[in-house]
Amino acid sequence: xxxxxxxxxxxxxxxxxxxxxVLAVDGDRVKLGIQAPASVSILRGELYAQLKAANAAAAxxxxxxxxxxxxxxxxxxxxxxPQ
Amino acid sequence: xxxxxxxxxxxxxxxxxAVSAITFADGLIGCPNWHNFVLMTDDEEDLxxxxxxxxxxxxxxxxxxxxxxILPEYTIALDAETRKALELESGQPTAYxxxxxxxxxxxxANLLGPLVVNPSNRRAIQMVLADSTYSARHPVARLGQTxx
Numbered sequence: 001x002x003x004x005x006x007x008x009x010x011x012x013x014x015x016x017x018x019x020x021x022v023l024a025v026d027g028d029r030v031k032l033g034i035q036a037p038a039s040v041s042i043l044r045g046e047l048y049a050q051l052k053a054a055n056a057a058a059a060x061x062x063x064x065x066x067x068x069x070x071x072x073x074x075x076x077x078x079x080x081x082p083q
Numbered sequence: 084x085x086x087x088x089x090x091x092x093x094x095x096x097x098x099x100x101a102v103s104a105i106t107f108a109d110g111l112i113g114c115p116n117w118h119n120f121v122l123m124t125d126d127e128e129d130l131x132x133x134x135x136x137x138x139x140x141x142x143x144x145x146x147x148x149x150x151x152x153i154l155p156e157y158t159i160a161l162d163a164e165t166r167k168a169l170e171l172e173s174g175q176p177t178a179y180x181x182x183x184x185x186x187x188x189x190x191x192a193n194l195l196g197p198l199v200v201n202p203s204n205r206r207a208i209q210m211v212l213a214d215s216t217y218s219a220r221h222p223v224a225r226l227g228q229t230x231x
């Protein structure tokens with residue numbers, strides 16, 4: 001991992017079109033400004049981790065699909081009529 | 084009379100197992116290799132619980148539903164970039180949320196990262212509603228202990 005020290009108002013560039021600027025440092029909070037094309041997705045690391053975990057969890061559902069459908073069906077629609 | 088062009092329906096597939104291909108050009112978040120899925124729904128049921136079956140990895144299938152079924156007031160703020168990615172100039176995409184069941188049997192819905200699909204070209208992306216208060220593990224129901 002590249003580690004850099006920056007002071008407020010200093011910046012760094014990622015590739016040609018992404019600029020990260022340190023706007024302010026206040027105790028344990030750093031305020032960053034990011035200039036990037038709209039096509040670059042910017043995501044807080046925690047959100048990325050949560051969604052990655054949710055996607056992985058959703059993908060390991062296979063054996064329970066029928067069970068969940070059944071639970072929702074019986075819970076909301078009454079007893080189904082199997083074909 | 085002027086008619087608007089409706090998105091093509093899956094009328095050429097059997098009524099009890101409507102199937103359609105969906106493509107995530109960028110994959111899903113944290114899972115960039117999940118591109119091609121087939122959406123399987125059961126039209127016999129009123130509950131739109133569908134399965135997104137990966138065409139890239141047979142082990143990957145995602146259980147999905149209409150997020151408004153979980154939260155009636157659920158809304159998605161569609162930005163220009165998302166429209167561009169979906170090639171959706173007007174109208175609304177179809178939104179789905181994935182469902183997960185924990186080992187303890189808790190059924191949760193991912194309302195933070197909905198899957199949105201352009202119904203006319205089947206392009207899809209996973210959005211992140213970063214400015215919302217929606218959870219990636221919104222509690223839906225308790226199913227009891229799952230069999231191991």
